[in-house]
Amino acid sequence: MLQMMGLCLRLSLLLTAIFLWSAPQAMAWDDRPSELYTLCKSCHGQDGTGNQGVGAPAIAGLPEWYLKAQLDKFSQGLRGAHAKDLRGMRMRPIGRTLTEENRASVAKYVSSLPRPKVADTIQGNLAKGEATFGVCTACHGADALGNQAVNAPPTAGNNDWYLLTQLKNFKNKVRGYDPTKDPNGAAMAGIATTLDDQAMINVVAYINALKPAK
Numbered sequence: 001m002l003q004m005m006g007l008c009l010r011l012s013l014l015l016t017a018i019f020l021w022s023a024p025q026a027m028a029w030d031d032r033p034s035e036l037y038t039l040c041k042s043c044h045g046q047d048g049t050g051n052q053g054v055g056a057p058a059i060a061g062l063p064e065w066y067l068k069a070q071l072d073k074f075s076q077g078l079r080g081a082h083a084k085d086l087r088g089m090r091m092r093p094i095g096r097t098l099t100e101e102n103r104a105s106v107a108k109y110v111s112s113l114p115r116p117k118v119a120d121t122i123q124g125n126l127a128k129g130e131a132t133f134g135v136c137t138a139c140h141g142a143d144a145l146g147n148q149a150v151n152a153p154p155t156a157g158n159n160d161w162y163l164l165t166q167l168k169n170f171k172n173k174v175r176g177y178d179p180t181k182d183p184n185g186a187a188m189a190g191i192a193t194t195l196d197d198q199a200m201i202n203v204v205a206y207i208n209a210l211k212p213a214k
């Protein structure tokens with residue numbers, strides 16, 4: 001009995017010691033953005049180049065303002081909270097774990113990584129895709145490199161399979177479902193509603209063709 005009590009005491013001392021040792025480490029996250037990024041590697045890859053197997057897109061080199069905005073949306077339930085959003089649900093817990101400062105810090109780090117060259121996986125009718133893309137240029141620009149003034153991200157150079165998923169998500173109100181708290185997402189959702197499946201494939205194929213040469 002005495003022996004058991006001694007063991008319990010030693011165990012609880014050990015647990016206290018571990019807690020005291022680990023607490024200051026956790027609080028140091030904010031100062032070390034590259035350390036924060038270790039939380040992302042299992043899905044987005046070592047260098048932010050993405051992993052189609054888990055549906056995690058290339059994020060390296062996206063603009064800091066866009067990365068921060070999306071991390072905020074995941075953390076606030078404006079993205080990744082819909083029951084049909086299986087991929088977004090993988091990302092949402094990460095957004096929720098991060099503080100506002102963490103999100104700003106890791107967004108800055110990810111945007112500093114070189115933009116990877118992604119492989120094409122979708123083919124479509126380029127002429128039809130170009131015609132549809134005319135509507136998109138108003139916000140995303142003729143080169144699809146985005147426009148911060150209207151909060152539209154670059155789409156050229158993104159994974160095509162990811163872009164297609166997002167167009168479907170917007171159309172099905174799986175993303176951009178709250179016009180009050182997420183007016184940018186809702187604006188994009190309105191556009192996606194006008195596209196059928198084939199038009200989405202064609203426009204994504206056209207965006208592939210706009211990939212910046214590197």
Ligand code: HEC
Binds near residue numbers: 056094110
């Ligand atoms: C468990 C896997 C997983 C982890 C870990 C993870 N992500 Fe994600 N992330 C995803 C998936 C899957 C998506 C795509 C969601 C979708 O299809 O809407 C995503 C999407 C994103 C997007 C949206 C990209 C865009 O173009 O809108 C950003 C930004 C992002 N992740 C950043 C991060 C950062 C930063 C971390 C680490 C702090 C991280 N993720 C960790 C799985 C993950």
Ligand code: HEC
Binds near residue numbers: 153155187
């Ligand atoms: C009225 C402005 C506007 C127009 C027009 C527009 N978009 Fe968008 N788009 C946006 C905004 C703003 C976002 C970012 C939404 C957010 O913050 O979640 C976005 C996001 C996207 C995304 C998600 C990117 C990512 O990394 O997750 C895709 C894909 C996209 N747009 C494709 C298109 C296509 C294709 C067209 C034309 C058919 C188009 N957009 C037209 C404003 C627009």
